[in-house]
Amino acid sequence: MEAKSSAIAIDHPPISSLLTAGLLWGLLGVTAFSFTVPLTRFAVEGLSPLFVGAGRAVVAAALAAAALALTRSQRPRGAQWLRLGVVAGGVVAGFPLLTSYAMTAAPASHGAVVIALLPAVTAVVVVLRTGERPPRAFWLVSAAGALAAVVFASAQSGSPGRLHGVDLLLLGAVVAAALGYAEGGLLSRELGAWQTISWALVLSSPVMLVLGVLAVVQQPPTGTPGQWAAFAYLGVISMFLGFVAWYRGLGLGPMARVSQIQLVQPVLSIGWAALLLGEDLMAGTVAGGAAVVLCAGLAVRVRLRPARVPTSR
Numbered sequence: 110m111e112a113k114s115s116a117i118a119i120d121h122p123p124i125s126s127l128l129t130a131g132l133l134w135g136l137l138g139v140t141a142f143s144f145t146v147p148l149t150r151f152a153v154e155g156l157s158p159l160f161v162g163a164g165r166a167v168v169a170a171a172l173a174a175a176a177l178a179l180t181r182s183q184r185p186r187g188a189q190w191l192r193l194g195v196v197a198g199g200v201v202a203g204f205p206l207l208t209s210y211a212m213t214a215a216p217a218s219h220g221a222v223v224i225a226l227l228p229a230v231t232a233v234v235v236v237l238r239t240g241e242r243p244p245r246a247f248w249l250v251s252a253a254g255a256l257a258a259v260v261f262a263s264a265q266s267g268s269p270g271r272l273h274g275v276d277l278l279l280l281g282a283v284v285a286a287a288l289g290y291a292e293g294g295l296l297s298r299e300l301g302a303w304q305t306i307s308w309a310l311v312l313s314s315p316v317m318l319v320l321g322v323l324a325v326v327q328q329p330p331t332g333t334p335g336q337w338a339a340f341a342y343l344g345v346i347s348m349f350l351g352f353v354a355w356y357r358g359l360g361l362g363p364m365a366r367v368s369q370i371q372l373v374q375p376v377l378s379i380g381w382a383a384l385l386l387g388e389d390l391m392a393g394t395v396a397g398g399a400a401v402v403l404c405a406g407l408a409v410r411v412r413l414r415p416a417r418v419p420t421s422r
Contacts, residue, residue, distance in 0.1 A: 131361030135370045138355025143377035145347040146224065147385055148339040149208055150217040155332035158213055160324035161340060162206035163317045168344030169201075170314035173307035182304050190312070192296050196305065197313035199289020205348070207282035215275045217386055218394050221378035222261055223279040225401040227290075228371050229254045230283050234291040246407075254404030261397030294359070302356030310349070372406045 152161045176182075185193055211220060229251045236247070258280075289309075297305040332340070358370075375398055382388045 131358045132370065133358070134354050134361060135358030138351050138353075138358055139370050139374050140377065141346050141351030141354060142371075143374045144381055145343065145351075146208065146212065146220045146378045147217040147381045148342055148347075149205075150212040150220070150382070151386060152332070152336050152339040152343065153209055153213050155336040156330050156340060157324050157328040158209035159206070159320060160328070160330055161343065162202075162209035163320035163324060165205060165340060165344035165348050166201050166310065166317040167314060167321050168341070169348035170310040170317065172345065172349050173310040174314075177304070177307050177311065182301070182307070185300060185308055189296065189299065192292055193305070193309050193312050196289045196293040196296065196309040199285045199287070200293065200306070200352075201289075201309055201313045201348070202317065203285025204282045204289070205343075207278045207285060211275045211278035211282065215279070216388050217382035218379045218388050218390065218398075219275075220279055221375045221382065222394060222398045222401060223258050223276060224283055224378075225372075225375035225398055226254055226258045226280075226283050227286055227374075228406075229404060230287040231290045234287045235294070238291050238295065250404050250407040254401055254407075257397065257400040257404055261393070261401070297356060297359075302359065303353045306349070306352040306356065372402055375402060 149161060156164075208220065208224075232247070233251055293305050293309070300308065379390065379394065379398055383390050
């Protein structure tokens with residue numbers, strides 16, 4: 110009888126494979142998000158912005174509730190509900206509603222440039238939330254990115270040095286999403302990635318349902334089949350499946366590298382606006398987008414630079 114070793118060999122996927130998978134999932138999520146602004150611009154041409162902003166959250170909440178029930182996911186506890194309220198207020202209510210109203214008065218490419226600030230603003234919120242102490246360069250490039258976005262928005266509005274209401278809505282959407290991303294990223298370490306967005310959707314569903322019904326009463330939806338298809342995409346992909354892919358990529362990591370993929374989102378959004386909506390790509394739009402993306406990229410890279418840990422001998 111041959112002796113057999115009691116040790117069990119466990120094959121772990123190589124780090125390079127995990128990195129590739131994380132980047133691919135992250136890119137899938139960002140690609141899904143990149144259609145959000147152009148399709149919102151298209152949907153609000155026939156559907157009210159309140160209906161688009163609230164209705165898509167209701168659709169996503171139904172999918173999230175089904176997923177949570179099927180997987181019997183653990184319920185949040187105590188203060189986690191309050192933190193989920195921050196996530197819901199930011200990415201379920203704030204960003205969709207503010208961008209829906211903004212897209213009734215601005216081209217999708219314009220919105221994409223202002224929203225390009227999101228990675229840098231998210232990094233700032235995370236710094237403030239976690240108490241990290243980034244180098245001075247982080248604050249300098251973050252401020253430069255904010256200034257570039259404001260200058261672009263004011264120049265495009267035709268009133269240099271002055272922002273119009275639509276730009277304030279877009280900047281508000283950026284802040285709302287940054288708060289939701291930052292708190293959601295921290296909370297996902299406790300609840301799980303897709304579970305966090307799912308519970309946030311379920312938590313906000315009563316309010317969003319009331320707003321959706323109110324929108325129908327005020328202005329019965331009369332959109333074209335194409336506009337309804339855009340609305341369906343916003344509810345199923347942008348609000349739910351896109352987040353599943355995005356958080357899956359962040360979970361596989363490394364989070365520092367995967368998170369930087371979001372910097373290509375505004376570039377993709379501007380391209381989709383040109384292809385799907387026929388918007389002209391003006392030199393100012395391209396230059397403004399490039400400046401904001403560059404500053405956002407530098408801010409994220411500065412903040413995510415790994416700290417030197419002394420090695421013990």
